Amino acid sequence: MTVRTRFAPSPTGLLHIGGVRTALFSWAHARKNGGKFVLRIEDTDLERSTPESVKAILDGMHWVGIDYDEGPFYQMQRMDRYREAVKQLLASGHAYPCYMSKEELDAMRAEQEALGLKAKYDRRWRPEEGKVLPEPPAGVQPVLRFRTPLDGVVAWDDLVKGRIEIGNIELDDLIIARPDGTPTYNFCVVVDDWDMGITQVIRGDDHVNNTPRQIHIFNALGAAVPQFAHLPMIHNDQGQKLSKRRDAVSVVDYDSAGYLPEALLNYLARLGWGHGDDECFTMAQFVEWFDLKDVSASPSRFDKEKLLWLNAQHIKAADAARLAGLAKRFLDEKGLDLSHGPALVDVVALLKERVQTIVELATGAEYFYQPLTPSAEIVAKHLSSDDLARLSTFASEAAALEVWDTASISAFIKEFCKSQGVKMGQVGMPLRAKVCGTTHTPSVDAVLALLGKAEVLKRLA
Numbered sequence: 001m002t003v004r005t006r007f008a009p010s011p012t013g014l015l016h017i018g019g020v021r022t023a024l025f026s027w028a029h030a031r032k033n034g035g036k037f038v039l040r041i042e043d044t045d046l047e048r049s050t051p052e053s054v055k056a057i058l059d060g061m062h063w064v065g066i067d068y069d070e071g072p073f074y075q076m077q078r079m080d081r082y083r084e085a086v087k088q089l090l091a092s093g094h095a096y097p098c099y100m101s102k103e104e105l106d107a108m109r110a111e112q113e114a115l116g117l118k119a120k121y122d123r124r125w126r127p128e129e130g131k132v133l134p135e136p137p138a139g140v141q142p143v144l145r146f147r148t149p150l151d152g153v154v155a156w157d158d159l160v161k162g163r164i165e166i167g168n169i170e171l172d173d174l175i176i177a178r179p180d181g182t183p184t185y186n187f188c189v190v191v192d193d194w195d196m197g198i199t200q201v202i203r204g205d206d207h208v209n210n211t212p213r214q215i216h217i218f219n220a221l222g223a224a225v226p227q228f229a230h231l232p233m234i235h236n237d238q239g240q241k242l243s244k245r246r247d248a249v250s251v252v253d254y255d256s257a258g259y260l261p262e263a264l265l266n267y268l269a270r271l272g273w274g275h276g277d278d279e280c281f282t283m284a285q286f287v288e289w290f291d292l293k294d295v296s297a298s299p300s301r302f303d304k305e306k307l308l309w310l311n312a313q314h315i316k317a318a319d320a321a322r323l324a325g326l327a328k329r330f331l332d333e334k335g336l337d338l339s340h341g342p343a344l345v346d347v348v349a350l351l352k353e354r355v356q357t358i359v360e361l362a363t364g365a366e367y368f369y370q371p372l373t374p375s376a377e378i379v380a381k382h383l384s385s386d387d388l389a390r391l392s393t394f395a396s397e398a399a400a401l402e403v404w405d406t407a408s409i410s411a412f413i414k415e416f417c418k419s420q421g422v423k424m425g426q427v428g429m430p431l432r433a434k435v436c437g438t439t440h441t442p443s444v445d446a447v448l449a450l451l452g453k454a455e456v457l458k459r460l461a
C-alpha cells in the first residue's frame with residue numbers, strides 16, 4: 001500500500017514552529033517510504049479562519065521548502081461530500097437526530113454537575129430497541145449525533161505513544177452535524193482522511209482525545225482506519241508549551257531574523273527525534289534516517305542557542321552566491337549602494353565562516369560599502385595620535401605597493417611592523433578601526449585586499 005500522509009493546519013494564525021515540525025515529520029515519513037504528502041487546509045471554523053492565515057501557511061511551507069504532492073485542499077470546498085457522508089451514517093443507523101434545545105442541555109448539565117457527575121449527553125434521543133422516543137418538537141431542526149458503542153473499548157497502537165485504550169463509556173454521542181446541516185470538525189477530518197487515502201495520521205498530541213471518536217466514525221463509514229502517530233508538544237526554555245504570544249514561533253520571524261530554512265528544519269527535526277549523535281545534517285539525510293519509531297514520546301525543549309549554532313553551521317556550508325542574495329535584502333533595507341565596492345559574493349565568502357545569522361552577515365558586510373564611524377571606545381583604544389601617525393606612514397608606503405592581494409598585503413604588514421618595531425596588533429587593530437570603523441573583521445590583509453587599494457588609501461587619508 002502506498003504511504004500517504006498529510007498536514008492539516010487550521011488557518012487561524014501564522015504558521016508556527018510546532019506546525020512546521022508536524023509537517024516536517026509527516027513529509028519525511030512520506031518521502032522516506034516513497035509515498036505522497038498532502039496539504040489540507042481545515043478552514044471550517046469560519047469565525048477564526050482568515051485568507052491571510054491561509055497565505056501565511058502556504059508562504060511558510062514554501063519558505064521552509066516542504067513540498068506537497070497534492071493539495072492544498074480546502075474543507076470549505078468539500079461541504080457537499082461531508083453532507084453525503086452524514087446521510088450515509090444516518091441511513092446505516094450510526095447517526096440519529098437529537099432535538100434537545102440549548103435550555104434542556106444546560107438544565108441537564110446543571111443537574112449532573114450538582115450530583116458531582118461529569119457533564120454528558122444522556123442519550124435521550126438515541127433510538128434503542130423497545131425504547132419510545134419523545135415526539136419531535138415542531139419546527140425544530142435537530143443536530144445529528146453519532147451512535148457511540150456503549151460498551152467495550154476503542155484502542156490503537158500509536159506509532160509514537162504505544163498502545164492507547166479508551167473505554168467507550170467515556171465517550172459522548174458526538175454531534176456530527178449542526179441544525180443547519182453543517183458537519184462538525186471531527187467528522188470532516190475523518191471523511192477527508194478516508195477520501196484522501198491517508199495511511200498514517202501524524203499530528204500533535206493535542207489531538208489524542210479526538211482519535212477514539214474518529215476511529216468510531218471510520219468504522220461506521222466502512223473506511224479503513226489509518227495508523228496514528230501523535231507527536232509530543234514543544235516546550236520553551238521555561239518548560240511551558242510554546243505559545244504564539246510568549247515565544248517567537250512564526251516561521252516568518254525566523255526568516256526576518258536571518259535564519260536559513262534548512263537550519264530551522266534541521267533544528268526542528270532534532271526536536272523529539274534523533275539519529276545517534278548527529279546534530280547537523282541535510283534534509284536528504286534526515287529523510288534517509290527518519291523512522292517514526294525513533295520519535296520520542298516526551299515533550300522536547302526549544303533551545304534558541306542550539307538553533308543559532310546550527311544556523312552558523314548551515315551558513316558555513318551554504319553557497320556564497322545564494323547567501324549574498326539573502327544578505328542583499330538586509331543591506332538594501334539600510335540603503336547601502338552595493339555598486340560601489342567589492343562584489344557582495346566575495347565579501348560573503350570572506351565573512352560566512354564567522355557569522356551565525358544572515359543579519360549578522362549583512363551587518364558584517366556594511367563597511368565594505370561605506371566606512372563606519374568608529375565608536376569613542378575604539379578611538380580611545382586604537383586611534384591615539386601615535387596610531388594615527390603610524391597609519392599615515394603606512395598609507396604612504398602602501399601607496400607604492402604594486403601587487404594588491406592578500407598575500408602581498410600580508411607580507412607588507414609584517415615588514416612594516418618590523419620596521420616600526422611594533423607588534424602586529426598595534427598595526428592591525430588601528431588599520432581596522434580607521435579603514436572599517438570596527439575592529440570586528442576577518443583577517444585585515446584579506447579585508448584590505450577586497451576593499452581595493454584606492455579605497456583603502458582614500459579611507460586612510
Ligand code: GLU
Nearest residue numbers: 008009010042189203207
Ligand atoms: N486542523 C488541526 C490543527 O490545526 C489538525 C487536525 C489533524 O491533524 O487531524 O490542529
